[in-house]
Ligand SMILES: Nc1ncnc2c1ncn2[C@@H]1O[C@H](COP(=O)(O)OP(=O)(O)OP(=O)(O)O)[C@@H](O)[C@H]1O
């Protein structure tokens with residue numbers, strides 16, 4: 001499903017964010033001795049679980065950046081088709097808002113687009129937030145992975161997003177499509193023959209290039225500095241770029257959302273990063289380790305079955321009533 005743009009306007013008024021999937025920790029079966037270290041472990045565990053569930057419930061975001069004509073929209077469409085992600089193009093949302101009857105911001109948006117300058121973040125951010133909420137609501141929370149194309153473009157965007165979204169999203173990575181501006185120019189001039197866009201002409205394009213060089217590149221560098229940039233050479237053919245972004249998605253994004261964690265009083269005892277192609281199952285697990293005294297393990301996860309199989313040297317898995325039980329092998 002291509003969910004590009006056409007998804008909301010500023011008056012949409014839907015609340016952002018969705019609550020964590022679980023309210024709190026499960027009750028333990030046996031009391032633990034109230035020593036200081038046990039308490040410290042408990043608190044640490046509680047803290048990691050809170051963080052974990054807080055992050056789990058948030059929409060996951062991949063920003064897609066690159067010069068005008070670098071192929072952001074094209075790459076996003078590919079990812080939507082191949083991986084079923086939701087695609088929000090900030091530019092498309094602004095163009096949509098510009099033509100909405102009665103919009104307060106239509107003229108301002110048009111003037112920014114033609115001048116190649118950046119629309120104030122409050123407007124763009126609200127449009128993005130409304131569109132994300134619409135998708136999440138309509139999919140009953142199932143669609144929670146978003147490609148945000150062409151945003152954040154400058155410092156105002158970056159600061160505004162951080163402030164307005166206030167940790168409501170899990171901003172995973174920035175997909176940077178690196179393409180020489182001469183290539184971008186040739187592509188846009190070709191697109192201009194049919195696009196009908198008021199900024200697809202050489203005069204507006206030069207202004208957009210200037211804004212890109214002066215403002216957007218700094219944002220990409222900011223993200224690179226914190227290790228979030230994944231770069232693809234988008235001067236290649238559409239197929240090659242599609243392949244590259246798809247591999248990136250599988251290796252980086254899918255992996256980071258599919259850890260197997262077993263959490264205990266002692267903190268996480270087992271984590272594993274899965275490989276592309278692993279089998280995933282979404283099963284609520286109540287896990288017990290028989291040999292531990294206070295043994296409430298928990299998981300509400302994407303569990304990679306092949307990982308469990310690898311661990312079968314030390315663990316066995318039994319089904320007991322409605323729960324799966326993981327037991328240490330004796331001997
Ligand atoms: N790898 C590619 N090789 C050749 N042409 C491409 C490639 N990727 C995109 N194009 C073409 O270049 C034009 C611009 O692509 P696209 O709209 O995806 O870029 P964009 O980065 O989203 O642009 P903008 O920032 O202006 O919205 C389109 O006509 C598209 O078909």
Ligand SMILES: O=c1ccn([C@@H]2O[C@H](COP(=O)(O)O)[C@@H](O)[C@H]2O)c(=O)[nH]1
Nearest residue numbers: 090091112113116117118119124150151
């Ligand atoms: O976050 C954004 C995104 C876009 N704009 C304005 O829209 C045009 C066109 O954007 P495309 O991504 O090329 O569709 C851009 O030049 C800006 O004027 C914006 O202000 N903020």
